[in-house]
Amino acid sequence: MADKSSFTKEEWVLLLESPMMAGMAVTAADPSGLWGLLKESFAGGNALAKAIADPGANPLVKALATDFSTSEARSAARDGLKTKFANSQAADVKTKSIESLRQVSAVLKAKAPGDAPAFRSWLRQISQTTAEAANEGGLLGFGGVQVSEAEKATLAEISSALEI
Template sequence: MTLKEKFSSEDWAAVLQAPMLVGLAVTAADPGGLIGAVQESAAVASSVQKAGEGTLAAEISAAYRTSEGRSAATDGVKPLVKGKKPAEISEAAILRVGEIAALVDGASPEHAAEFRAFLIDTATRVAEAAKEGGFMGFGGEAVSEAERKALDTLRATLSLQA
């Protein structure tokens, strides 16, 4: 039995959304320019690709390599962002991540801690992917105050300490 089989199709689609949502929570907390957004999106992809074998993250990675998996993830995220300001998007994404973590707790409690750690690692990679507040890549800070707050809120939501 694969880990995916522990979830209903609706719940699995939600699990697939989680890495995108943590990335979105951090990116929307302190939106930068196009280059920063691309770097932060690449950080989500990199984090998912580096998932260890036999983990829930590895099954998410395998799903992302299919058009169905990518569609399930993105289709669930779109309604969350439509018509919202960046701060509202960040807040909604964090709330949804907490709901998804609870789904994993119920369906696969033996993988819940690993899944939560994977999400925090992904969010941290996103926060560190692009400098904020600089000009054309010069100056700025690696992780902005708003991104730190989003990370702290994610850690609290997922009950993980820094």
């Protein structure tokens, strides 16, 4: 079973960023206005909170979620994201997020092969929940579709990056 000590500081920060990356890739694929953005942004936070409370959560997911509840870990993740996305447009955010998830997958494969499938699946579920959080199109949240074609394509890219 892998935990924080199984990774370098840089690798652990990459893992800390990964729930946000999973959501940001989808959000950037088809931005859905302020209300949609707020709904979609809660998906990663909810996943972290659920992982802490779930006694059956994968141990690595639980360790990451628990560490994320500290201000030090949140600051490290926030600072890493600021650096990665400085002066980025939505298309850049999507591309950089998917590339980051590809790196996460490689780190998991090398350092935590036993935990990798569950962790990757968790990240994929975050991206799916993000995609389903707000309707795309329509007017003021009415009408539109649950998951847009752009989001579906991004979910496929995320699955590929995570080797699912």
